[in-house]
Amino acid sequence: DKKLALVTGRAYPEQAQETAKYLGTDVLETTAYDFANGEMYVRYTEPVRGADAFVMQAHTEPINKWIMEQLIMVDAMKRASARSITVVAPFLGYSRQDKKHQGREPITARLMFDLFRSAGADRIMTVDLHAAQEQGFFDGPVDHLTAMPILLDYVRNSMPLENTTIVSPDAGRIKVSEQWAAKLGGLPLAFIHKTRDTTRPNHAEAHGIIGDVKGRDCVVVDDMIDTAGTICEAVRTLNNAGAKSVTLVATHGLLSGPAVERLKNCGAREIVLTDTVPVPEEKRLPNMTVLSVAPLLAAGIRSVFESGSVSTLLNGLPE
Amino acid sequence: DKKLALVTGRAYPEQAQETAKYLGTDVLETTAYDFANGEMYVRYTEPVRGADAFVMQAHTEPINKWIMEQLIMVDAMKRASARSITVVAPFLGYSRQDKKHQGREPITARLMFDLFRSAGADRIMTVDLHAAQEQGFFDGPVDHLTAMPILLDYVRNSMPLENTTIVSPDAGRIKVSEQWAAKLGGLPLAFIHKTRDTTRPNHAEAHGIIGDVKGRDCVVVDDMIDTAGTICEAVRTLNNAGAKSVTLVATHGLLSGPAVERLKNCGAREIVLTDTVPVPEEKRLPNMTVLSVAPLLAAGIRSVFESGSVSTLLNGLPE
Ligand SMILES: Nc1ncnc2c1ncn2[C@@H]1O[C@H](COP(=O)(O)O)[C@@H](O)[C@H]1O
Ligand SMILES: Nc1ncnc2c1ncn2[C@@H]1O[C@H](COP(=O)(O)O)[C@@H](O)[C@H]1O
Numbered sequence: 001d002k003k004l005a006l007v008t009g010r011a012y013p014e015q016a017q018e019t020a021k022y023l024g025t026d027v028l029e030t031t032a033y034d035f036a037n038g039e040m041y042v043r044y045t046e047p048v049r050g051a052d053a054f055v056m057q058a059h060t061e062p063i064n065k066w067i068m069e070q071l072i073m074v075d076a077m078k079r080a081s082a083r084s085i086t087v088v089a090p091f092l093g094y095s096r097q098d099k100k101h102q103g104r105e106p107i108t109a110r111l112m113f114d115l116f117r118s119a120g121a122d123r124i125m126t127v128d129l130h131a132a133q134e135q136g137f138f139d140g141p142v143d144h145l146t147a148m149p150i151l152l153d154y155v156r157n158s159m160p161l162e163n164t165t166i167v168s169p170d171a172g173r174i175k176v177s178e179q180w181a182a183k184l185g186g187l188p189l190a191f192i193h194k195t196r197d198t199t200r201p202n203h204a205e206a207h208g209i210i211g212d213v214k215g216r217d218c219v220v221v222d223d224m225i226d227t228a229g230t231i232c233e234a235v236r237t238l239n240n241a242g243a244k245s246v247t248l249v250a251t252h253g254l255l256s257g258p259a260v261e262r263l264k265n266c267g268a269r270e271i272v273l274t275d276t277v278p279v280p281e282e283k284r285l286p287n288m289t290v291l292s293v294a295p296l297l298a299a300g301i302r303s304v305f306e307s308g309s310v311s312t313l314l315n316g317l318p319e
Numbered sequence: 320d321k322k323l324a325l326v327t328g329r330a331y332p333e334q335a336q337e338t339a340k341y342l343g344t345d346v347l348e349t350t351a352y353d354f355a356n357g358e359m360y361v362r363y364t365e366p367v368r369g370a371d372a373f374v375m376q377a378h379t380e381p382i383n384k385w386i387m388e389q390l391i392m393v394d395a396m397k398r399a400s401a402r403s404i405t406v407v408a409p410f411l412g413y414s415r416q417d418k419k420h421q422g423r424e425p426i427t428a429r430l431m432f433d434l435f436r437s438a439g440a441d442r443i444m445t446v447d448l449h450a451a452q453e454q455g456f457f458d459g460p461v462d463h464l465t466a467m468p469i470l471l472d473y474v475r476n477s478m479p480l481e482n483t484t485i486v487s488p489d490a491g492r493i494k495v496s497e498q499w500a501a502k503l504g505g506l507p508l509a510f511i512h513k514t515r516d517t518t519r520p521n522h523a524e525a526h527g528i529i530g531d532v533k534g535r536d537c538v539v540v541d542d543m544i545d546t547a548g549t550i551c552e553a554v555r556t557l558n559n560a561g562a563k564s565v566t567l568v569a570t571h572g573l574l575s576g577p578a579v580e581r582l583k584n585c586g587a588r589e590i591v592l593t594d595t596v597p598v599p600e601e602k603r604l605p606n607m608t609v610l611s612v613a614p615l616l617a618a619g620i621r622s623v624f625e626s627g628s629v630s631t632l633l634n635g636l637p638e
Contacts, residue, residue, distance in 0.1 A: 036546045036575035038382040039413050044423035063357040068383040071434065076425035094358050104363035106395035111438060115390065118437035119430060227355045256355035 004305050005051035005082065007044065009073060011066040012058035012278040015090070015294060019056070022298030032069065040065075042072050044080060053082040054125075054301050059093035060254075060277040067093055067112070071119045078120030086143070086304060087121040090276035090293055091224075091252045095130040098137075113137040125300055125310075127276050127293060128223050128251040143310045145300050147251040147274045148176075150291050152183055154272055155219060155249065158289075163244065165190050165216040169234045173222060180221050188212065192234050207237075214242035224252035225273065228259040232266035245269040252276050253290065255283050263288070323624050324370035324401065326363065328392060330385040331377035331597040334409070334613060338375070341617030351388065359384075361391050363399060372401040373444075373620050378412035379573075379596040386412055386431070390438045397439030405462070405623060406440040409595035409612055410543075410571045414449040417456075432456040444619050444629075446595050446612060447542050447570040462629045464619050466570040466593045467495075469610050471502055473591055474538060474568065477608075482563065484509050484535040488553045492541060499540050507531065511553050526556075533561035543571035544592065547578040551585035564588040571595050572609065574602050582607070 007028045008016030016027045029045045055077060057070035070087065077085050097108035109130070116124060117139060125143040129135070135142040155161075161184055168177035168191035181187040190211025218238050225231055225248065235246045246268050253273030255263075260283050263271055271288045273279060279290045303310045326347045327335030335346045348364045374396060376389035389406065396404050416427035428449070435443060436458060444462040448454070454461040474480075480503055487496035487510035500506040509530025537557050544550055544567065554565045565587050572592030574582075579602050582590055590607040592598060598609045622629045 036578075037573045038380045038575075039416070039427070040383070041416070042425055043421065048423065061357045062381065062384070064359070064384040064387040065381070068387065072425045072427050072430060075427065075430045076423055079419065079426060080423040097358070097360070100398065102362065104367065104395055104399040106361055106391045107398060108358070108391050108394065111391060111394045114437045115434050118433045254356045256357075259355075 002305070003051040004301070005048045005053040005077075006301070007048075007053065007055055007073060007077070009055075009057035009066055009069045011060050011069075012275075015058060015275065015278070015292075015297075016056045018292060018294035019297045019301065022295055023302060030073070040069050040072060042069065042076055044076060047080075048077060049081045050083050052084045052086070052305050053077045054086045054088050054304075055121075056088040056090075056297075058277050059089055059091050061256075063093050067115075071115055074116060074119040074121050084122045085120055086123045086125055086301075087116050088125045088297060088301070090127045090297065091254070092124075092126045092129060092134075095134060098131050098134055109134050110137040113139075123304065125297070125304070127274075127296065130223060141309075143300055143304060145296055145310065147276070147291075147293055147296060148179070148183075150274060150293065150296060151221075151249050151251070151272060152180070154289065154291055155247070156184065158270075159217065159247070161185070161187065163215075163217045165211065165213055165218050167191060167211075167213065167218045167220045167234070167238065167246075169220050169222050169231055170194055176223070177221055180219070188216075190218070192237055194230075194233075209237060209241050213238055215244050218243045218246045220246060220248050222248075222250045224254055225250045225259060225263075225271070226252075226254040227257050228255070228262040228266070232262045232268075235266045235268045239267050247272065249273075253279050255279065259283075260285065321624070322370040323620070324367045324372040324396075325620070326367075326372065326374055326392060326396070328374075328376035328385055328388045330379050330388075331594075334377060334594065334597070334611075334616075335375045337611060337613035338616045338620065341614055342621060349392070359388050359391060361388065361395055363395060366399075367396060368400045369402050371403045371405070371624050372396045373405045373407050373623075374440075375407040375409075375616075377596050378408055378410050380575075382412050386434075390434060393435060393438040393440050403441045404439055405442045405444055405620075406435050407444045407616060407620070409446045409616065410573070411443075411445045411448060411453075414453060417450050417453055428453050429456040432458075442623065444616070444623070446593075446615065449542060460628075462619055462623060464615055464629065466595070466610075466612055466615060467498070467502075469593060469612065469615060470540075470568050470570070470591060471499070473608065473610055474566070475503065477589075478536065478566065480504070480506065482534075482536045484530065484532055484537050486510060486530075486532065486537045486539045486553070486557065486565075488539050488541050488550055489513055495542070496540050499538070507535075509537070511556055513549075513552075528556060528560050532557055534563050537562045537565045539565060539567050541567075541569045543573055544569045544578060544582075544590075545571075545573040546576050547574070547581040547585075551581045551587075554585045554587045558586050566591065568592075572598050574598060578602075579604065 031043045094108040123141040166181045249272045413427040442460040485500045568591045
């Protein structure tokens with residue numbers, strides 16, 4: 001008889017609880033604590049032998065600790081004779097370090113896949129990787145989900161679209177914006193043309209706009225909002241160019257460091273995120289909407305559990 | 320031409336500097352910093368192609384972060400075409416989680432070796448593993464150094480030994496105490512007989528003493544002092560039994576949580592440690608001596624670099 005074992009690390013257990021509800025199951029109880037020197041202890045208190053295990057963790061701060069906890073959980077799951085182990089990391093840490101920009105740099109995104117593999121993961125489930133190519137970093141199936149249906153649904157139902165333009169905050173993301181424009185019935189496109197200062201992290205310089213934004217309701221679509229430097233520059237650039245309103249949409253709301261302060265003051269009408277990492281109360285602005293990815297994760301987990309594939313999810317969320 | 324590349328993470332760079340001095344070389348410059356969301360960036364600023372690389376890191380708090388940094392450094396070293404990569408972890412984190420005590424526990428000590436292997440490590444150099452068996456956790460050479468010569472030398476030169484008894488703080492460490500007693504010219508032995516409360520971490524109950532300690536200068540030898548609960552109980556037990564003095568000796572001075580407060584009040588004459596993890600100024604008691612393992616690490620690194628083995632080190636420190 002097939003058995004599903006859903007477990008979670010300590011970074012964002014609420015997400016696992018909610019996912020379990022959609023699955024009509026419970027999160028398996030886990031004992032987890034820190035020893036005095038910062039090492040962590042993990043143990044499953046219920047049997048997992050023969051189960052298809054899903055080990056969830058949010059890669060949020062302290063991110064290295066939570067990644068390590070998830071690795072330890074995979075090791076424990078392997079030794080407890082789970083039949084299969086799927087790592088569920090809705091935001092995959094280090095996914096931006098996916099290539100060498102200079103000599104003697106790591107490719108930490110690849111390292112993440114290697115570490116999970118060596119701990120015992122059979123598959124990796126994640127949402128909106130920084131680059132889809134990273135699926136090839138894993139020697140096994142990667143269930144690459146997208147939060148686009150969730151975000152699209154929200155935008156569709158929360159604003160009139162007659163006057164809307166989809167804006168890519170940078171040339172690298174035009175393809176995603178094209179998909180957005182198409183899914184929303186063929187909206188016009190624009191993109192911000194910028195030069196990135198590669199010598200300093202989290203810094204970028206906005207420049208001009210390609211496309212027409214004057215008097216338009218602009219929807220800027222990105223994969224993540226981290227320190228919000230780039231995206232807030234984009235809002236300013238759009239407003240200076242006479243945009244009627246600017247809505248920011250992104251899957252991963254990392255909201256690090258100065259992000260919230262910047263978002264508060266940048267002149268965006270609304271900020272729409274998902275909870276691939278937890279967004280704590282104190283970071284939630286009045287004009288910020290955080291959508292749950294639990295239904296998406298539940299659908300992904302159900303697909304893998306029932307048919308060993310998430311292909312049915314590729315074109316949207318099943319009922 | 321053979322080239323040695325010694326690099327260090329950010330946990331305890333002073334140790335690498337000191338080790339480099341003994342080797343007559345320099346630590347290679349590394350750029351390393353934290354991104355806003357806690358992910359880390361690492362890059363070597365000098366060529367390492369073809370080098371025999373030694374990647375040092377202290378597994379001290381925040382321990383999971385520093386382990387991850389070391390993994391990333393190994394990945395970068397591999398991609399920069401180092402000829403061989405030796406991980407130098409003087410105290411190996413998680414080495415106490417070396418077996419399953421109950422079902423559904425991880426064996427995190429094994430996981431550590433697996434992770435370093437999968438990042439690209441060819442060998443692991445470490446000092447006084449919690450259990451020597453852990454060498455078998457690595458699919459490759461483990462250079463298992465011992466700080467015993469350093470500690471023995473210090474004890475030999477700092478106290479008269481006519482009236483000394485070597486005490487094992489627990490039955491599991493009697494073998495090491497036997498070695499100490501033999502190396503110091505055949506000193507008498509004693510050990511503390513205790514029952515460990517396995518349901519609570521960092522708690523142990525001291526009981527009786529096997530052997531003669533009344534009026535004796537007792538030297539208690541352990542591999543590590545973490546929260547110092549067990550060892551301070553041992554001191555009290557020995558003093559209650561009429562010991563003349565109690566000296567504590569251990570390789571790894573983790574000194575977590577209440578350790579320093581406990582050591583201050585437990586009635587030990589002296590506490591002798593090494594710096595396999597850094598011991599910050601504020602944790603150093605007036606009666607605490609911290610010995611450097613840099614000469615030992617330098618000797619180990621030189622042996623591996625020159626002959627691919629540390630066997631010459633097994634019976635003490637070479638000149
Ligand atoms: N956690 C991070 N925070 C900020 N920048 C990062 C982070 N990780 C990697 N990067 C850098 O972000 C850039 C990613 O570029 P791109 O893939 O073009 O968006 C590279 O220069 C990376 O070095
Ligand atoms: N970081 C740690 N701090 C305290 N106890 C630990 C730590 N890691 C593992 N342990 C426990 O320490 C015990 C090791 O036992 P032993 O090998 O007999 O000294 C086991 O019960 C482990 O679960």
